[in-house]
Amino acid sequence: MTLSGMDPVETEFADRVAIRCADGSLIFRYGLMIGLLLLSLLVACPAKADITPPNPDGPTIVTVDMWIDDINDINLSSGTFDLTAQFGMRWNDPRLAYDSEVDRPRIWMSSRAEQQLKSIWYPVLDVSGEKGLSSARVYWLAIWPNGDVEIREKFTAHPRFDGELHYFPFGSLDLSMALSSAAMDNKQVWFELGELTPKDDLQAVDRILHGNWYPTEVNWSVSAQPGFAHSKRSFAQIDLNILVNYDAHDGVQKVLLPLIVIALVSWGLLWIDLTFQAAYTSPRIGGTTTLILTTIALKFVLNRELPVVHYFTLSDVLFNTTIIMLSVSLLASCLIVGLLVDGKPEPAKRINILVRRYYAVAYVLLLLVSIPLFIG
Incomplete structure (x- = not known):
């Protein structure tokens, strides 16, 4: 049977x-x-397809609003920053229209809004090129009698920034974030820019921008970006760009001023006469050794604030030049002490005079040669 x-x-x-x-x-x-x-x-039987966009004859126009709440943790080591913003989208779906005696929407809040979104069409966005995964929370969903749909959510993303920091601690960055349609191409969905806040008021932008940076420009635009190499489709994308400059005063205080002081102190130690104390008690050798260790320790302390890039920056040249000149000073002092111990005071005095006279000049010349050689 x-x-x-x-x-x-x-x-x-x-x-x-x-x-x-x-x-x-x-x-x-x-x-x-x-x-x-x-x-x-x-x-x-095949699985049922997802809900189709409301406009069968062309792309559904989605108006986008963004209110930036916070920009922080601009990490030069990882090349990322954190951005928190509220995000609003508006579009029309005639399939959701209903009769109502009053012109006011039906509103769903929080988890109920997320549950309701499972039964309607809405654009899904993705933060392109970020580190890790962004997190989002839906605040509310509103559907008007004529089929207009509004959604408000808050998200935190970790995008990667662009910028050349050859002259760090002087320089600028482009804090860029790309929001693109995750699945539907530009024949199904297209974005229309609404309100971006703050944008023209740079003082308001500076209040939400944390760290040793200040904003110079904020703008956003819509573009069509190609998909994968094997795909012929293009996807609508919102490009947000926040141009920021590094606070030069902070760079001077944390990098330039300490290194200048170390260089001057090392030059001052060369004027201590090695003939008046035993070699093993010489403050000149001990002081120079301490300055070398101090310079290395300073670079480790500032490691988070120094960019990790594949090229030399101004701060790298300054630190490396200072360490090289301190090493030259230490070797010269050890040579002079060795000559004095061997009973050769005249060669020791000549070397000592040359080191005192040309140390500062050599330091400046090495900087002038290194900066265009490694940074230009």
């Missing part, structure tokens, strides 16, 4: 199982065959 639509293998399997049953019940046999038939239908 077989059911229509079942293959012989399924029928044979059902018969074997039924024979092994103690009572050989006919109901059991039919129930088993029906279950196998339903299982085969579930496997054979």
Whole structure:
């Protein structure tokens, strides 16, 4: 006995199982065959497609608003920053229109809004090129009688910034973030820019921008970006760009001023006469060694604020030049002490005079040569 639509293998399997049953019940046999038939239908039938966009004749226009709440943790080591913003979208879906005596929307809040979004069409956005995954929370969803749909959500993203920091601690960055349609191309969805706040008021932008940076320009635009290499589709994308400059006063205080002081102190140590104390008690050798360790420690302390890039920056040249000149000063002092211990005071004095006289000049010349050589 077989059911229509079942293959012989399924029928044979059902018969074997039924024979092994103690009572050989006919109901059991039919129930088993029906279950196998339903299982085969579930496997054979394709999954139902997602909800289609409301406009079948062209792209659905989605108006986008953004209110930036916070920009922080501009991390030069990882090349990322954190941005928190409220995001609003508006579009029209005639399929959701309803009759109402008053012109006011139906509103769903928080988790109820997220649940309601599962039953309607809405654009899904993705933050392109970010580190990790962004997090978003839906605040509310409103549907008007004419089918207009509004959604407000808050999200935090970790985009990667662009910029050349050759002359760090002087320089600028482009804090850019790209929001693109995750699945539907520009023939199905297109974005229209609404309100971006703050934008023209740079003082308001500076209040939400944390760290040693100040804003110079904020703008956004819509573009069509190609998909994967094997795909011929293009996707609508919102490009947000916040141009910021590094606070030069902070760079002077944290990098330039300490290194200038270290260089001057190292030059001052060269004027200590090595003939008035034993070599092992010389403050000139001990002081120079301390300055070398201090410079290395300073670079480690500022490691988070120094950019990790594949090229030399001004701060790298300053630190490396200072360490090289301190090492030269230490070696020269050790050589002079060695000559004095060997009873050769005249060569020691000549070397000492040369080091005192040309140390500062050599330091400046090395900087002038290194900056265009490694940064230009």
